[in-house]
Amino acid sequence: MRVVIIAGGMGTRMRPHTFSHTKALVNVAGKPVLGHILDELLQIPIEQVIFITGYLGYQIEPYIKEVYPNLKAAYVEQPVPLGQSHAVKLAAEYLAGPCITMFADTLFEADLQQLTSATHDGVMYVQPVPDPSRFGIAVPGPDGYVKKMVEKPQQPESNLAVIGLYYFREGEWLARAVSALIERDIKTKGEFYLADAIQIMIDEGAKFTTSEAQVWEDTGTPYALLHSNRYLLRRHNTHGNAPYLQGSSVVIPPCYIHDSAKLEHSVIGPYATINAGVTVQGSIVRNSIINTNAQLHNVSLSASIVGDKAIVRDAYRTFNVGDNSEIGAETSAEIDETFK
Template sequence: MTKPLKIVIPMAGFGTRLRPLTWSKPKPLVSLAGKTVLDHLLNMFRSVPDFKSAEFVFILGPSMGDQIQDYVAKHYPDWHVDYAVQPEMKGQSDAYWQAREYLHGPMLMAFSDTLIEADFSFLDQEKSDCIAWVKPVPDPRRFGVAELDDAGAVTRLIEKPQNMDNNLALVGCYYFKESEDLISAITKQIEDEITLKAEYYLADAINILLDRGIKMRTENVETWLDAGTPDALHETNRYLLSHGRDNTNELGSLEDTQIIPPVFIHPGAKVSHSMIGPNTSIGEGALIQGSTIKDSIIASGAKVTNSRLETSLLGHDVTVTGLSGKFNLGDDSTASS
């Protein structure tokens, strides 16, 4: 690649499906397996050619974007990151349109709640104009799919097909050899007002490119994880803990506490007289006393005392005392018997 690879992540959505966790923070900063969703997403790209020279473009929403900028400045101070703002939620294509001043040369994009296991190291040798990452699924009707010709080239993208003839679901990750081509197609899409429910969908812009004759192919992924709903967040937490994020062997002695792997307990958390796990992550500064917690995500600074939690999501600095059950509590909440 003669120009730096742009890695573009739209994150302007309100994260309504993850409320109350997202009332006070953007979805990418929700806790997941000992990190944030954003950390896992950024780690996904480390196999790209010449990763240290890659330039990130984050497309933020009109509110709480400062939290993303502060987090990146603190945890990734040496990375090149540009920011654009999508002032209105007018769809995927509109998000990229708002970032057009930064989009030159090759670009790799992924939606902010899409986590995949993929090897991107081949991109500097790629011959196609565009790649869509896909995963075969039993029922494609809930997804967008890629339609292929007999030679395996993409002929069209279809949103939520009515039949099950094509099961190659689009996972929300794309590569463009020339990002200017995409911006040109989005310009045409906006001029022609090609929308669905008043939103500009990326699939329509890509179909414009296909009509113009670009060469597009698919790349299969085996692992496709989601972090956009509470159920998906739990499922992804379980997967990550059982695939490398478990730190049971590093915990040392915890006072009168039983650990059932896999778990992640931050070294700065304090846990005593409790049973933790399986599939539980506990953040920095959390305090757990006399409690049983399983299949849950406990964010930093949370305090849980004399409680039994299962399949729960606790935001930052939540306090739970003397309760039993399943809870989904946003930052700074207090719940007690």
């Protein structure tokens, strides 16, 4: 089984954090989004993972080599963001035999074991939603196979939203479909969408079934990232629900606190991620992600994301602070009194 992870795109909805990190490496619950995805995928035998990279994509290979040294990986750059199918076409040489395609900003829990014995042409992972008009949906026919895919339908024929995780029994068929899509210049919103290539396969007779994902979490916006942070902290909580002392600070689970973080006279949690090298003094932090080597002094933060090496002082509000930023009172700054 080969896996193609589409990790291009500018990540504009996650700025300022994606000014300095590719969106696949934005941290949530103590590790990059991509790490959580790979941990879920590796529940089945994987022959190779192909990363389609774009803006800041050069950051992915060092991360993989350090954290997943035994993973056989290939890297393909998409220099111009022309869409998902265009990205897959760039990886066509790797599309041989069974393969999975997915996006680098989608967290999931799903039964992947079934794919090791799948006999259909493909599987679409879906989740029922109350408002299908907001999503791309799969429409099963009377025989149970998907007859069409519709992007944000005004009159939905199904409530099965596709989560962006697909299995193809023959990667070669997918490669032919994305090539045909591009040759015919079939675009949605100016881009070559993967769903349109899959529709070509369906029109050619491909039999796709659906499989319901137990969990589907987006990480493409600050709000969505914090929602995913809460889900992951609950999932991996090993401290129970009772508050506990960590030095002079109180921790209210669920939280992630790196061993190298320094907490002094603070209240942490619930739903706080405190990453490596972080210093928190005299502060309250809940429902927030504090990234590597950031400093918090006398703050009360909720629903906040604080970037690497950022410093926040004497603040009582919600923040979305990028790397190397500084916010709050600074009493040591020199004041120019020339014209006082």
